Amino acid sequence: MAEQESAPSGIDTRIPNMARMYDYALGGKDNFAADRAAVEKLFSFSPENKDVPRANRRFLRRAVRFAAAQGIRQFLDLGTGLPSQGHVHEVVAEIKPGAHVVYVDYDPVVVNHARALLVDSDSVTAVEADIRDPESILAHPDVTRLIDFSRPVAVLFVAVLHGIPDRGDPAGIVRAFAGRVSPGSYLILSHLTSEGHPPALVAQKEEIFARSNAPVSYRSRAEILRMFDGFNLVDPGLTAVTQWRGDDLDRKLDAAGQWWLGGVGRKE
Numbered sequence: 001m002a003e004q005e006s007a008p009s010g011i012d013t014r015i016p017n018m019a020r021m022y023d024y025a026l027g028g029k030d031n032f033a034a035d036r037a038a039v040e041k042l043f044s045f046s047p048e049n050k051d052v053p054r055a056n057r058r059f060l061r062r063a064v065r066f067a068a069a070q071g072i073r074q075f076l077d078l079g080t081g082l083p084s085q086g087h088v089h090e091v092v093a094e095i096k097p098g099a100h101v102v103y104v105d106y107d108p109v110v111v112n113h114a115r116a117l118l119v120d121s122d123s124v125t126a127v128e129a130d131i132r133d134p135e136s137i138l139a140h141p142d143v144t145r146l147i148d149f150s151r152p153v154a155v156l157f158v159a160v161l162h163g164i165p166d167r168g169d170p171a172g173i174v175r176a177f178a179g180r181v182s183p184g185s186y187l188i189l190s191h192l193t194s195e196g197h198p199p200a201l202v203a204q205k206e207e208i209f210a211r212s213n214a215p216v217s218y219r220s221r222a223e224i225l226r227m228f229d230g231f232n233l234v235d236p237g238l239t240a241v242t243q244w245r246g247d248d249l250d251r252k253l254d255a256a257g258q259w260w261l262g263g264v265g266r267k268e
């Protein structure tokens with residue numbers, strides 16, 4: 001109750017929240033008791049669950065470095081999450097300082113944190129918007145100020161589309177962005193998967209998320225692959241996130257990595 005009283009207005013601390021659950025699972029401090037309880041329940045299902053968010057976050061880092069190494073200097077990070085180590089602009093800066101990065105999230109707390117903790121500068125900004133309304137993002141003045149869609153851009157849908165149910169047409173959302181970006185652009189995408197997992201365990205996990213602000217759909221490989229329509233997957237294709245150009249540490253996280261499929265596609 002004390003938590004609810006001290007929470008920012010409009011925030012119901014009793015409902016587990018996707019961004020805060022992920023923050024807790026990554027060892028962050030921006031979460032409440034309900035978020036922690038939901039994550040601990042997920043952790044209790046199988047030992048590798050503790051490493052599931054980390055395996056994804058490491059994929060994001062490698063994929064962003066890859067895109068930067070291909071010469072990409074503009075990044076549109078959709079469903080960016082609470083700031084944690086290795087945010088996109090920090091990763092890109094290791095390769096090329098000054099790249100343009102726009103963070104987008106529909107959670108006002110995430111965006112406020114981003115604005116407070118990240119650099120709101122000439123090259124990096126955060127926008128509060130919903131990916132279910134692609135036009136509002138593509139036409140947003142902060143997006144058009146930093147992203148020149150006539151030049152290649154990397155669009156990130158990392159660990160966000162499983163929060164869009166089938167009726168929200170997640171592949172259609174990707175298509176709306178894909179239609180706007182120029183050839184040479186990259187799609188960086190990861191998604192929780194049901195592929196290769198016992199249906200009863202997947203159902204248990206979905207049941208936990210069903211009580212959160214964003215019910216989650218674990219999808220098959222074929223469903224996730226369709227999200228890359230219009231892009232050519234770069235090597236090694238759509239894989240467990242730990243197997244996407246991973247190193248020894250990623251291989252150690254492989255059991256957790258099997259809960260995600262991730263890939264990078266190039267628009268030719």
Ligand SMILES: C[S@@+](CC[C@H](N)C(=O)[O-])C[C@H]1O[C@@H](n2cnc3c(N)ncnc32)[C@H](O)[C@@H]1O
Binds near residue numbers: 022056057080105160
């Ligand atoms: C699990 S976190 C992923 C963070 C980061 N992309 C990563 O992979 O490390 C998902 C984020 O997507 C945001 N999100 C979920 N649905 C969204 C939507 N419809 N529009 C914008 N953001 C959304 C949540 O608020 C949360 O911050």
